[in-house]
Amino acid sequence: MAVIQTFGLSKRYKDKWAVDHLDLQVEQGDIYGFIGQNGAGKSTTLKLLCGLARPTRGEALLFGKPVRDLVSRRRVGVLIEQPGLYPDLSGRENLKLYAILSGLDSPDKQVDEVLETVGLVPGEKKPVKHYSMGMRQRLGVGLALLGGPDLLLLDEPINGLDPEGIREMRELLLRLNREQGLTILVSSHILGELSKIATQYGIIQAGRMVEQLSAEELAQKCTDYLHVRTDQPRKAAALLERELHLTRWEMRPEGEIRVYGAVDTKAVGQVLTQAGISVEEMGLHRQDLEGYFLARMGGENHV
Amino acid sequence: MFNLLRMDLRRLLRSRSFYITLSVMAVMIVLVDLMAVSMSDPEFLDAMEAGGAEISEYDRQEGELIRSFSQLQLVNECFSNGFLLLVTGIAVTVFVSQDFTSGFVKNIGAIQPSRKRYVLEKSLVAGLYSGIVTVLAVALAVASPLLMGFAPRPDTLLDILQYTCFLWLPNWAFGLMALFMVLLSRSNTLGILMSLASGLGLTAAVSQVLPYLLHLPYPSPYFLSSVVREQCLPQPYPQQMQMVLFCSAGWGLVYLAASLVVMEKRDI
Numbered sequence: 121m122a123v124i125q126t127f128g129l130s131k132r133y134k135d136k137w138a139v140d141h142l143d144l145q146v147e148q149g150d151i152y153g154f155i156g157q158n159g160a161g162k163s164t165t166l167k168l169l170c171g172l173a174r175p176t177r178g179e180a181l182l183f184g185k186p187v188r189d190l191v192s193r194r195r196v197g198v199l200i201e202q203p204g205l206y207p208d209l210s211g212r213e214n215l216k217l218y219a220i221l222s223g224l225d226s227p228d229k230q231v232d233e234v235l236e237t238v239g240l241v242p243g244e245k246k247p248v249k250h251y252s253m254g255m256r257q258r259l260g261v262g263l264a265l266l267g268g269p270d271l272l273l274l275d276e277p278i279n280g281l282d283p284e285g286i287r288e289m290r291e292l293l294l295r296l297n298r299e300q301g302l303t304i305l306v307s308s309h310i311l312g313e314l315s316k317i318a319t320q321y322g323i324i325q326a327g328r329m330v331e332q333l334s335a336e337e338l339a340q341k342c343t344d345y346l347h348v349r350t351d352q353p354r355k356a357a358a359l360l361e362r363e364l365h366l367t368r369w370e371m372r373p374e375g376e377i378r379v380y381g382a383v384d385t386k387a388v389g390q391v392l393t394q395a396g397i398s399v400e401e402m403g404l405h406r407q408d409l410e411g412y413f414l415a416r417m418g419g420e421n422h423v
Numbered sequence: 424m425f426n427l428l429r430m431d432l433r434r435l436l437r438s439r440s441f442y443i444t445l446s447v448m449a450v451m452i453v454l455v456d457l458m459a460v461s462m463s464d465p466e467f468l469d470a471m472e473a474g475g476a477e478i479s480e481y482d483r484q485e486g487e488l489i490r491s492f493s494q495l496q497l498v499n500e501c502f503s504n505g506f507l508l509l510v511t512g513i514a515v516t517v518f519v520s521q522d523f524t525s526g527f528v529k530n531i532g533a534i535q536p537s538r539k540r541y542v543l544e545k546s547l548v549a550g551l552y553s554g555i556v557t558v559l560a561v562a563l564a565v566a567s568p569l570l571m572g573f574a575p576r577p578d579t580l581l582d583i584l585q586y587t588c589f590l591w592l593p594n595w596a597f598g599l600m601a602l603f604m605v606l607l608s609r610s611n612t613l614g615i616l617m618s619l620a621s622g623l624g625l626t627a628a629v630s631q632v633l634p635y636l637l638h639l640p641y642p643s644p645y646f647l648s649s650v651v652r653e654q655c656l657p658q659p660y661p662q663q664m665q666m667v668l669f670c671s672a673g674w675g676l677v678y679l680a681a682s683l684v685v686m687e688k689r690d691i
Contacts, residue, residue, distance in 0.1 A: 167691075172532045172691040173690035193533070194534075201526075201529075202526055204527040204528065206434065206527055209437060217430045218430075220430045221426050221534055221535070222534050263530060
């Protein structure tokens with residue numbers, strides 16, 4: 121079931137299209153990594169999805185209903201850019217206010233549960249302005265979790281966090297997805313981190329969706345080549361070409377054979393072993409998400 | 424329904440700015456009353472004169488006048504200068520602008536998508552805030568001379584309530600002006616500047632220039648600061664009451680409509 125669907129979603133600011141005919145689909149249970157360069161339209165898309173901005177054209181559906189539908193809206197938790205918190209109040213008080221705003225039953229109980237979930241102390245009286253960045257981000261996620269949403273929209277939730285904070289946030293999101301079945305759409309500049317949690321990816325460029333793909337598809341696409349080292353490289357190369365009908369391969373000067381495109385690793389191993397060629401090393405060379413993203417964007421621009 | 428209002432009331436009672444506003448207001452009222460009570464005491468004036476201060480006949484007449492004041496006339500001395508407007512304007516500005524400066528408005532917008540409802544509930548908050556400020560201010564202004572040992576001619580409770588109500592209405596409208604300024608600028612600077620300028624009657628004064636040059640009638644009597652100064656009086660005439668109602672409702676509706684337009688036009 122599609123939790124988020126957009127059809128030709130567009131948003132224009134003055135003479136610039138921040139989001140341009142964006143078609144995005146997020147299925148239930150996904151952790152959807154939303155990737156794009158600065159100004160690509162990620163935050164605007166998230167604002168459109170949670171109703172903070174109105175589309176110039178197109179439509180967005182949450183749980184099959186228009187974004188303005190209050191019932192579906194209640195099923196969404198949002199953290200856009202920096203967490204919106206009243207600095208002079210404590211974290212608990214901020215959550216309590218949000219609970220009142222949401223009209224939650226037994227808000228105190230839910231607030232305490234959420235504080236525990238995000239790893240903050242319920243009795244903490246310190247005003248939010250004295251919180252560390254990590255505490256603020258966790259509290260921001262806590263706000264998004266109040267009311268038990270089915271979908272989380274998180275814009276750069278790990279921005280400014282230290283490595284420990286990033287790890288905690290990653291584990292929190294994975295736990296929420298695994299244990300509570302939350303669907304999560306998360307945008308982040310830190311692609312290495314995103315690749316550790318995302319099950320689906322959407323790449324946006326200049327407001328347009330360039331590609332949507334699953335983690336498995338990404339893994340396949342990121343596989344550049346199979347590299348093989350043997351004791352008889354020339355014989356091995358000829359054998360593989362003949363037996364497996366390989367067309368795209370090369371012999372590196374140091375004797376490494378590189379086979380490009382889809383190839384059955386097991387079959388390569390079998391053919392070589394049966395011919396009595398000893399395999400010293402064999403493995404798939406993969407691009408990481410960042411490498412793939414940069415290649416997809418057609419350059420070395422920063423993400 | 425009214426969740427935002429409930430939330431804001433809770434926040435108001437927990438915000439430092441609320442208590443700072445009330446404290447500043449209380450200090451100002453007590454100082455004005457202290458001055459009035461001192462001026463009304465002939466012995467104090469004699470002592471001042473003996474101490475070298477220049478006390479004119481006018482000062483003594485003023486003192487006599489204050490001695491003849493009713494409770495509400497003395498209260499009106501505190502508020503007819505637009506001081507309460509200024510306090511309300513700044514207080515509403517600071518309170519509402521925190522939604523935008525803290526980013527909490529994103530949470531509000533995500534839960535409650537209707538911008539119209541946001542503006543309407545904030546307008547009620549402005550009404551409540553100005554109401555609290557007005558009631559407490561009048562109560563303190565009535566009580567403080569008594570605490571200083573000065574007993575002006577008593578007014579009936581009904582008169583005091585009526586005066587409070589007619590003082591509150593222009594204050595609420597002024598609070599709506601502050602709300603509009605915050606929604607327009609998404610910060611507190613414009614709201615505070617306008618509260619200072621309008622509350623002290625500067626805009627009313629400036630607005631005289633164009634009609635003077637064009638030989639048109641002056642609009643300044645309809646400005647909220649002028650209404651508070653000239654129409655919000657103890658035991659007002661029906662015409663004065665009508666003027667207070669007309670100007671408060673008029674300006675209130677203008678600012679409410681402007682706030683709705685501004686909020687609808689821009690994304691959060």
